[in-house]
Amino acid sequence: MKDVIFVADVSLGRWADTELSVLYDIFYETGTRLMGEFVALRYAAQAAGDEEQDRFWLGESHRVRDARRSVDSNDRAAIVAMMDAFNHELRYINYVLGE
Template identity: 35%
Template sequence: MYDPYENTPTATVYDVFADTATRLAGLFVHLSDTAPTAEEREEWWRKVMALRDAKRAVPARDREQLMVHIERWRGELARLEGDPA
């Protein structure tokens, strides 16, 4: 696996992981708060809880899993924010 954080301590990679999770959770909460229906609000809230659970499940020293989640969550952020990247 390509490591974009090759010269970065794992503790710092964890910080990026945690920050990315926080940004995505914040977006999910916003989408839940502004959803037009109760069903949509509940769906976004389920995503908040699933993200929380995923974040808790990844060990802070598991560099590979940290990077997998960072990439996945950044992709989700880009998609939801309309960024073509």
């Protein structure tokens, strides 16, 4: 049997050699965390009686759900790119909320 040489794609950073099923699971849960933040913001809007904000955060939750569904589970680059986008949104929300 010949030796197999694996060349990592450096553009994928630390995710280049992560098992694809594990990477997809991490990506999926990152989307779940983001949607959870939107649900919490929606509940806060409901408690404040702000119907416009309620609808907005529901829409944001649906946007993330749809974006997550659109990613091919075999496309490592797409998974990493969307996960990075989700993480960016989470950091932004935490910054705005002072967390």
